[in-house]
Amino acid sequence: MKARRANSREKILAAAADVARETGPGSLSLDAVASRAGVSKGGLLYNFPTKAKLMQALVEDYLRAFEQALESARTAGVIGESPLATYIKLSAEHAEESKPSASWIFSAIAEDPDFLTPIKSFRRQVFERLKGETPDLKALLVCYLAIEGLRSMNLFDSDVLSRDERRLLVSSLLEIAG
Amino acid sequence: MKARRANSREKILAAAADVARETGPGSLSLDAVASRAGVSKGGLLYNFPTKAKLMQALVEDYLRAFEQALESARTAGVIGESPLATYIKLSAEHAEESKPSASWIFSAIAEDPDFLTPIKSFRRQVFERLKGETPDLKALLVCYLAIEGLRSMNLFDSDVLSRDERRLLVSSLLEIAG
DNA sequence: TTGACAAGACCGTCCAGACGGTACAGTAAG
DNA sequence: CTTACTGTACCGTCTGGACGGTCTTGTCAA
Structure with missing residues (x-):
C-alpha cells in the first residue's frame, strides 16, 4: 500500500510492543517508541498521526x-x-x-x-x-x-x-x- | 493503629479502586482519587506519602x-x-x-x-x-x-x-x- | 475545671518535569 | 514534483509531590 523507502510502519509497531514489554505499559511514550524504532518523532507522527x-x-x-x-x-x-x-x-x-x-x-x-x-x-x-x-x-x-x-x-x-x-x-x- | 478522626485510609483505597474501574487504569491520578474519597490531595499524601x-x-x-x-x-x-x-x-x-x-x-x-x-x-x-x-x-x-x-x-x-x-x-x- | 500546648489529620496552593501534539524547514529518493 | 521522512523548536496540559498553614483532639499541670 505504502512505504516505498522502507517499512517504517511495521518497525514502529514492533518497537511499540518491545517498549511496552521491556519498560512497562506506563512508559509507552511516543518519544520512546520513536527512538526505539530508529525513527524521528516527526516520522512516527507521519505514520500514526495520534497515539x-x-x-x-x-x-x-x-x-x-x-x-x-x-x-x-x-x-x-x-x-x-x-x-x-x-x-x-x-x-x-x-x-x-x-x-x-x-x-x-x-x-x-x-x-x-x-x-x-x-x-x-x-x-x-x-x-x-x-x-x-x-x-x-x-x-x-x-x-x-x-x-x-x-x-x-x-x-x-x-x-x-x-x-x-x-x-x-x-x-x-x-x-x-x- | 491510626485514624482517630475517621477512617480515611480505607476510604482512599476504595476510592482508588472505584476510579480505576470507572475511568480506566490510566486515569488513576492522585487528584482523582482524593476528590473521589472526599479528601484533599494533601490529606491523601498524608496517608500515602507517594503514589x-x-x-x-x-x-x-x-x-x-x-x-x-x-x-x-x-x-x-x-x-x-x-x-x-x-x-x-x-x-x-x-x-x-x-x-x-x-x-x-x-x-x-x-x-x-x-x-x-x-x-x-x-x-x-x-x-x-x-x-x-x-x-x-x-x-x-x-x-x-x-x-x-x-x-x-x-x-x-x-x-x-x-x-x-x-x-x-x-x-x-x-x-x-x- | 480550665487553659496551654503538642501531636495528629488534613487542606490548598504551587511548581518542575514529562507528555502528546504542532509547526516548519530541510532533504534524499523515485 | 511528490513521497517519506528527519530534526528542532515549541506549546498547553496534566501529574506527582513538596510545602506551609489549619483545625481537631488528647494530655496534663495548676
Whole structure:
C-alpha cells in the first residue's frame, strides 16, 4: 500500500510492543517508541498521526494475525481434528512463545479502556463459533477457559507453571476436547 | 493503629479502586482519587506519602483478603471436600461479583511492573500448596487454569460467558476435581 | 475545671518535569 | 514534483509531590 523507502510502519509497531514489554505499559511514550524504532518523532507522527491511532493499529494487527492463523490452522489441520482441538493447539503454541506477545494491551487500555471492545467482540465471535461446532458444551467451557487462563499467564509473564506442566495441561485439554 | 478522626485510609483505597474501574487504569491520578474519597490531595499524601505506596497498599490488602478468605473457607468448608474444590468455589464466588474487583491492577503495573511480583509469588505459593494436596495433577492443572481464565475474564470485564455458562463451568470443574 | 500546648489529620496552593501534539524547514529518493 | 521522512523548536496540559498553614483532639499541670 505504502512505504516505498522502507517499512517504517511495521518497525514502529514492533518497537511499540518491545517498549511496552521491556519498560512497562506506563512508559509507552511516543518519544520512546520513536527512538526505539530508529525513527524521528516527526516520522512516527507521519505514520500514526495520534497515539490512539498507533494503539488501534496494534490491536487490529494483532486480531488480524490471530484470525489468519486460526483460519489457516483450520484448513491445514488434521482432517479428523475437531475445531476445538485446533483452537487449543494454536493458542498453546502462541502461549509457548518466550516473549509475552501482547503486553502492549495494558498500554492500550491505560490509554483508553475502549480499546478492549474490539478485542472482546472478537473473542465473543470466536467463542460463539466454537459453540456451534462443539457438541459437548461442558468440554468446550473447560477447555476454552483453561486456554484463557494460559493466555492470561502469558500476558502477565507469570512463571507459575513449568514447561512440563504446560504440556501436560495441553494434552489433558486435548483429551477432554476429544 | 491510626485514624482517630475517621477512617480515611480505607476510604482512599476504595476510592482508588472505584476510579480505576470507572475511568480506566490510566486515569488513576492522585487528584482523582482524593476528590473521589472526599479528601484533599494533601490529606491523601498524608496517608500515602507517594503514589507507589498507595499501589502497594492496594496490592497488600487484596492479597491479605484473599488469603484470609481462603483460610476461613478451608476451615469452615465441608469436611469431605478437597482443597482444590474449596479453591474453585471460593474463586468462582469472587468472579461472580458484579464489579471487577481488581482492575486497579492495571493501574499498578502501568505505574511500575514490579507490583506484579508479590502477586505472582503469592499465586505460585497457592499453586504449590494445591499441588501438594491434590493427587491428580492433570485435574489440578485443568481446574487451576480454568479458574485463572475466569479471573482474567472478570478482570477484563469480559461478557463472553453467560451466567448459566459460568455455573455450568464451575460445576464441571468441581466434577473434575472430585 | 480550665487553659496551654503538642501531636495528629488534613487542606490548598504551587511548581518542575514529562507528555502528546504542532509547526516548519530541510532533504534524499523515485 | 511528490513521497517519506528527519530534526528542532515549541506549546498547553496534566501529574506527582513538596510545602506551609489549619483545625481537631488528647494530655496534663495548676
